[in-house]
Amino acid sequence: MKTAPRRYVIIGSGVAGIAAVQAIRAQDAAGEITVISDDPFGFYSRPGLAYYLTGELEENLLFPITHQEFRAYNLRWVQGRAGRILPAEHRVELENRASLPYDRLLLATGSLASALPIEGAAGCQGVHKLDNLADARAILASARRARAAVVVGGGITALELVEALLAQGLQVHFFLRGERYWNNVLDETESQIVERRLQHEGVRLHYKTELADVLAHKGRVAGVVTKDGRRIACEILAFAIGVKPRMELAKAAGLKVDRGVLADEHLQTSDPDIFAAGDVAQVYDPFSGKSALDTLWGTAREQGHCAGMNMAGHSAAYAKRVPLNVTRLAGLTTTIIGTVGSGPDPSLLGIARGDSETWRQLGLSVTAENTFEVNRLRLLVGEKHLLGAVVMGDQKLSKPLQELINQRVDITPIRAALFQTPKLGDMVAAFWTQWREREHAGEKS
Amino acid sequence: MNLRNFFRADSNRREALVVAYVVPESSRCVQCGICSYNCPQGIDVRRHAWQGEPVRDSHCLTCGECINRCPRGVLSFERTHLFKEEGTR
Numbered sequence: 212m213k214t215a216p217r218r219y220v221i222i223g224s225g226v227a228g229i230a231a232v233q234a235i236r237a238q239d240a241a242g243e244i245t246v247i248s249d250d251p252f253g254f255y256s257r258p259g260l261a262y263y264l265t266g267e268l269e270e271n272l273l274f275p276i277t278h279q280e281f282r283a284y285n286l287r288w289v290q291g292r293a294g295r296i297l298p299a300e301h302r303v304e305l306e307n308r309a310s311l312p313y314d315r316l317l318l319a320t321g322s323l324a325s326a327l328p329i330e331g332a333a334g335c336q337g338v339h340k341l342d343n344l345a346d347a348r349a350i351l352a353s354a355r356r357a358r359a360a361v362v363v364g365g366g367i368t369a370l371e372l373v374e375a376l377l378a379q380g381l382q383v384h385f386f387l388r389g390e391r392y393w394n395n396v397l398d399e400t401e402s403q404i405v406e407r408r409l410q411h412e413g414v415r416l417h418y419k420t421e422l423a424d425v426l427a428h429k430g431r432v433a434g435v436v437t438k439d440g441r442r443i444a445c446e447i448l449a450f451a452i453g454v455k456p457r458m459e460l461a462k463a464a465g466l467k468v469d470r471g472v473l474a475d476e477h478l479q480t481s482d483p484d485i486f487a488a489g490d491v492a493q494v495y496d497p498f499s500g501k502s503a504l505d506t507l508w509g510t511a512r513e514q515g516h517c518a519g520m521n522m523a524g525h526s527a528a529y530a531k532r533v534p535l536n537v538t539r540l541a542g543l544t545t546t547i548i549g550t551v552g553s554g555p556d557p558s559l560l561g562i563a564r565g566d567s568e569t570w571r572q573l574g575l576s577v578t579a580e581n582t583f584e585v586n587r588l589r590l591l592v593g594e595k596h597l598l599g600a601v602v603m604g605d606q607k608l609s610k611p612l613q614e615l616i617n618q619r620v621d622i623t624p625i626r627a628a629l630f631q632t633p634k635l636g637d638m639v640a641a642f643w644t645q646w647r648e649r650e651h652a653g654e655k656s
Numbered sequence: 657m658n659l660r661n662f663f664r665a666d667s668n669r670r671e672a673l674v675v676a677y678v679v680p681e682s683s684r685c686v687q688c689g690i691c692s693y694n695c696p697q698g699i700d701v702r703r704h705a706w707q708g709e710p711v712r713d714s715h716c717l718t719c720g721e722c723i724n725r726c727p728r729g730v731l732s733f734e735r736t737h738l739f740k741e742e743g744t745r
């Protein structure tokens with residue numbers, strides 16, 4: 212007897228959802244896949260929005276998968292929003308009341324920017340966040356008739372907003388609640404490098420500055436008031452003060468949630484037929500025994516792939532790797548690997564986009580550093596292993612460091628010397644080369 | 657850039673033209689498409705990065721434009737063994 216094809220429903224069309232589609236289709240040619248997307252633009256590179264806003268990229272290039280390829284996946288695309296999940300009946304109800312049955316469901320709903328805790332901001336024209344392409348378009352439209360902008364927040368997205376508005380020719384004021392930029396991930400020198408470059412570009416940095424109110428004129432932003440009573444005229448107020456996983460559907464369906472939707476290493480939630488991946492998922496890591504949120508694009512892709520494999524019946528465990536993010540901070544390519552940070556950042560509420568909670572787990576570590584002009588290398592050195600690294604500027608060492616950190620290579624032979632050498636980069640490169648050669652020799656023998 | 661670096665960049669470029677191809681490191685890529693946008697040959701470099709495959713396209717000039725433009729350092733030149741001779745690295 213022929214069994215009926217398995218029905219897969221995926222809520223969300225970000226990278227986690229699309230990676231799941233690809234994984235499912237590779238395993239199950241006959242399965243019926245439905246994607247529910249509330250983003251009218253479907254799948255595109257959300258991190259790429261930063262470069263679209265600076266004008267480095269045209270909008271049509273944000274879409275990595277062509278319509279033709281989508282057709283080849285043979286899926287049903289539902290434009291709309293899921294209203295509720297009925298786990299007992301294995302159904303998803305859309306907001307328009309249409310109902311979709313499923314055998315396996317994936318929650319890949321992502322996260323949304325946390326709202327500004329200021330009453331006057333909501334509904335005021337010229338107040339912007341950056342979650343999706345519609346937001347990016349709105350920023351560009353506002354920027355065309357604006358002269359000055361205020362950006363509030365810490366982290367990568369806030370800086371992307373600063374650079375975008377600068378590229379659009381605006382005078383940009385950047386409000387930092389703390390004494391320096393992104394102080395839970397970067398160290399003082401790194402923050403300073405970024406800040407100096409921004410100042411050089413003409414950005415006005417306002418340290419220890421918090422927003423108190425928005426001044427509006429005829430429903431449009433006309434300026435802001437700071438908590439210490441200063442008024443700054445601007446036509447745009449952009450903010451990125453953190454993100455919140457979109458877990459309303461999961462909560463209402465009775466799934467176990469914490470700060471995100473709890474999932475085990477197979478990306479399975481507390482309901483065995485419902486999976487979660489990407490920004491919305493708080494995934495258990497057997498290695499650390501903790502469940503952590505990551506709002507990294509690469510992680511979302513891996514989780515989506517892994518969830519898709521499991522949904523199609525091929526058991527795959529998600530091995531949380533040392534978190535890696537590559538970004539551009541004030542024009543400097545920067546790689547952040549593993550544990551690098553310190554305490555909480557007052558500019559952020561919880562986790563921000565492009566952020567990992569693991570960065571802020573503090574181990575016993577000492578920092579060795581090496582600075583020359585704009586290339587900077589910072590290592591977090593544990594007792595026997597490298598725990599993390601920040602590579603700014605030249606990226607040649609970033610792959611070797613990823614390997615040394617990921618593989619937990621014993622660095623005892625060079626540990627003491629690391630703190631003394633003026634040529635930290637050379638030492639790491641030589642050590643990595645030797646380790647690689649030993650590994651290769653081991654493989655061959 | 658000092659004179660030495662200037663010549664080094666030039667000699668690296670010439671060497672790359674002969675013996676290298678463009679290799680992506682997929683875990684760094686966010687599929688923004690700047691590489692494909694800037695390829696003078698219209699090669700979809702981004703696709704290679706998604707699949708983690710080197711750009712073996714015979715139209716590739718190894719001009720390095722995609723490598724230079726990528727904001728996240730995803731792409732680099734890697735030597736092929738096409739012209740490997742005794743005594744070369």
